[in-house]
Amino acid sequence: xxxxxxxxIPSLFTILNVxxxxxxxxxxxxxxxxxAIYFIVYSALFDAVDxxxxxxxNSASKFGVELDSLADVVSFGxxxxxxxxxxxxxxxxxxxxxxxxxxxxxxxxxxARFNVQLVGFDKDYFSGVPVPMAAMTVCSYxxxxxxxxxxxxxxxxxxxxxxxxxxxxxxSKLRYDSIPKISLNTIKKYPVKFIFLFVGVIICIVTxxxxxxxxxxxxxxxxxxxxxxxxxxxxKRRQPFSEREVESKKIN
Numbered sequence: 258x259x260x261x262x263x264x265x266i267p268s269l270f271t272i273l274n275v276x277x278x279x280x281x282x283x284x285x286x287x288x289x290x291x292x293a294i295y296f297i298v299y300s301a302l303f304d305a306v307d308x309x310x311x312x313x314x315n316s317a318s319k320f321g322v323e324l325d326s327l328a329d330v331v332s333f334g335x336x337x338x339x340x341x342x343x344x345x346x347x348x349x350x351x352x353x354x355x356x357x358x359x360x361x362x363x364x365x366x367x368x369a370r371f372n373v374q375l376v377g378f379d380k381d382y383f384s385g386v387p388v389p390m391a392a393m394t395v396c397s398y399x400x401x402x403x404x405x406x407x408x409x410x411x412x413x414x415x416x417x418x419x420x421x422x423x424x425x426x427x428x429s430k431l432r433y434d435s436i437p438k439i440s441l442n443t444i445k446k447y448p449v450k451f452i453f454l455f456v457g458v459i460i461c462i463v464t465x466x467x468x469x470x471x472x473x474x475x476x477x478x479x480x481x482x483x484x485x486x487x488x489x490x491x492x493k494r495r496q497p498f499s500e501r502e503v504e505s506k507k508i509n
Contacts, residue, residue, distance in 0.1 A: 266314060267321055270307035271328050274300045278332025285339045293340050294396045300332035301389050322375060326368040333392035334364030344399060345416055356420045360395065363424035364388045370428070383433045386426040390433075390476060395419060397470035431480035 281296035307325065311317040338361040346353030367385055374384070398419060404412045434450055444451050457475075460468035 267307045267311040267316055268324060270303045270310055271321070271324050274303040274307065274325075275328035275331050277303065278328065278336045281332070281336040282339050285336070285343050288343070290340060290344060291400065293336065294400050297332060297336050297340075297392055297396050300328075300336070301393060304329065304332070304389055322372060326372055329368055329388050330361070330365050333388045334361040334368075337361075337392045337395045340399065341395065341416070341420055344403070345413070346420070356417065359420055359424040360391060360427075363427045364391070367427040381435060383435055385429050385431060386423065386433055386477060386480065387435075388427060390473060391423040391427055393469065394423060394473040394477065397466070397473055401467045401470055426477060426480065429480075429484075431484045433476070433480045 277296045277300040281293045281300070284290070284293035284296060304325070307321075311321055338357050338359070341360070342354065342357035346357040349356070367388055370385075371383075398415070402412075403416060407415065436450070436454065457468075457472040460472060
């Protein structure tokens with residue numbers, strides 16, 4: 258009887274993840290952008306399943322983390338950047354190459370930082386936007402909205418904005434919620450997370466995928482609003498101390 262290592266199954270899904278990323282690049286090079294986007298979505302599904310498989314088999318390891326990050330650089334860094342380049346930025350010379358490459362470059366930085374800072378294999382939140390979420394934002398916008406809902410001028414500004422904003426958010430220190438493993442205990446512990454996740458899934462199903470981009474924008478905004486709110490709280494805490502200092506100086 259052949260003994261299959263426990264970490265083989267999660268690693269198999271990770272390999273399928275990076276293979277789909279490679280197929281996305283090939284499809285994009287052939288001008289089949291819808292197919293290229295489908296392959297990135299497949300990569301995201303395999304990326305989710307490999308984490309679930311690692312938990313179920315209790316086989317999470319540093320090797321799995323490193324392999325997963327390498328796969329994500331291809332599937333959620335190189336593949337979306339190549340789609341952006343072929344759809345729009347290739348007509349803008351070297352500057353277009355630079356803008357299109359930002360998602361790839363900052364995804365690599367984001368994942369390297371994640372691996373260095375990783376303590377344990379389950380996290381309540383991420384520092385910066387997760388790379389797969391950035392890729393889903395790009396794909397859902399291009400598939401449903403680019404040059405379809407908006408005019409050319411607005412679409413042009415929007416895609417440039419995404420190409421700059423998403424890399425910045427990936428390497429930022431803004432806190433973004435992770436999706437905890439599904440169980441009765443975690444649902445009771447994080448009811449708000451699961452409510453928003455459930456509502457997001459329902460919206461995507463009802464809208465036949467069009468709601469995915471809006472869900473991505475909502476997720477991106479949560480980290481920004483949380484960062485602004487935390488900064489406001491810190492400023493408010495310092496205020497009384499500064500007033501006391503002024504009063505003490507007046508007395509002296």
